[in-house]
Amino acid sequence: MLKLINLNKLIFIIVAISIATTWAADDGWKKIGESDGIAGYTRPTVRSGVDEIKAVGIVDAPIAVVEAAIRDISIMPQYIFLCKESFVINTPEMKSEGDVIFFYSLTDLPFPLSNRDVVAKALWSVDKSKGAIYCHSEGVKTAYKQNKDVVRMPLSITNCKLVPKGADKTEVTYQVLGDPGGKLPHSLVSMLTKNYGIKTIAGLRQMVKKDKFKNVKKVVTTTEKLKR
Template identity: 30%
Template sequence: MDKLNRGLHVICFVVMVALASAPLFAASEWQLVHSSDRLTVERRDYKGSDLDEIRGVLRLDASLNAVMALLKDASFNEQWVYRSGGARVLQEMGYPEAYVYGIVDAPFPMVDRDTVVRFDFKQDPVTREITIGIINFPQFAPEADGLVRVPDFGGFWHLRPLTDQGVMVTYQVYGDPGGWIPVWMANRAAVLSVQNTLENMQAAVVNYEGSQSRYVKELDSAE
């Protein structure tokens, strides 16, 4: 009996070591779900859950400052972000950090959602590449009547300037929409959100650059 117990202890110890040394969530491979001349959209499992993480990569014909100006203007968000019900800045901590409230215009019969996130802006001084982290802060603002607060949302924008004055844009996000939504519907909505937002972005940055040309030129001259 002692030998049997010792053997069981050794087996349990080996299993525990193996579990401790293994990653909690192995990142799955990206799977292509949409491809066009300038845009690709991919999905993968998010942290072992049934929800997907989505990544879109788009080549834009625009200056880096024009793209940044578009992304930082919350009031213009509703003009191009897919199913946006509007957005506003709650608090800014100088240029590199802003808390933003947004509404998601969910399709019937779903209830509209709202989000509260912090955007963190960082730029590499050598490559000029910009990363905008998206961090969830659902408790930063009171919940609104008639809306479902998104409990988990995050990701990033990455802007890489190209030698021909274009910008390679990467938009990667994950999220739990909250409330009761079938998983397949939530994952489909996530793909459509990234795909349509990025498809709208080229026209949006052109329109924004034209309507806000003075602001964009001021950014250009500040470099």
């Protein structure tokens, strides 16, 4: 009987360690769905009442093409889920040049909810040793294009990581942490967290097929990513 109890304790400890290791390894991400090879994840965050989201999927295009598509702010409404309007900002206060891009983005929410918008600063960098490209964009505080009928998001952080997987495939990790401001129906929040990342990568898969990107051969990001 004593041996049986000790064995049960040992099994319990092993299982507990295994679970703890799993959660530690994925930083609290929980898989919530998958569509056409694109996996979606969420995790709670103290910075917002809405879960942080992440999606990971393969795009059938060289990394230079994927980079070019994401850098093209004008096509965001064609592939980013619920994006209605977007454009590059270039003012004396917000100068877009090289690996620094300021842009405006408007998110279209269903009536009677107010649309959300953000003015963001995107920073591009590259890890030349791995060939990976990174884009970190974060909302900035500004009255630029402020509209009383649109809610400016108090928090908007997006991280995109591109990793080459052979000559003609790129793994895309798309991660969003946001606070939409105000209260949103639970059903809408659930729909957004479930679909936003997955549908965005699915849309990106279509964008890279456009003729405007077919002759792209070279990565243009030159800023080296700082090592942590």
